[in-house]
Amino acid sequence: MKKSMILTAMWVATAAVSGTALADDMSGMKMRDGAMSHAPTARDEALTDAVVKHVDAANGMVTLKHGALANVGMPAMTMAFKAKDAAMVNSVKDGDNVKVHVENVDGTLTIVKMMRQ
Ligand SMILES: [Cu+2]
Incomplete structure (x- = not known):
């Protein structure tokens, strides 16, 4: 049992x-x-963490402190990027924590996707 x-x-x-x-x-x-x-x-569409350091709405540029961007062979650094469009530029402000996807569009490193965290 x-x-x-x-x-x-x-x-x-x-x-x-x-x-x-x-x-x-x-x-x-x-x-x-x-x-x-x-x-x-x-x-x-890999997203990389970044911090918005400066927004230049007049020129459609966003300066990011970004992590490594493998698809464009770039290590982490702070630099200015062209934003895909005005809506993207206007959607962020200095100090925002974002996730971005950057691509080389006709020779210009362009933020093609940016999401606030
Ligand atoms: Cu860079």
Whole structure:
């Protein structure tokens, strides 16, 4: 009686563990599949943390203290960027913490995406 209860408990525990492992494997596969199918997009739209240091609305420029921008081969630094459009320039102010995506657009490093944090 006692022995069979222990065996049952062990079986349940084993089933629970293998069930969890199976679920982890499946979610892991799903995540890997998702990462693979979305890898190019995720890389293209990688966001980098930055702080707005200066906004030059007249010239459509925003100076950012930015982290490394892998897609344009730039280490972390503070520099001025052309903003995609006036709406973007007007959406931020000095001191804002933002996430940005910068691209080389016809030879000009341009902030193509900027999100306030
Ligand atoms: Cu830079």
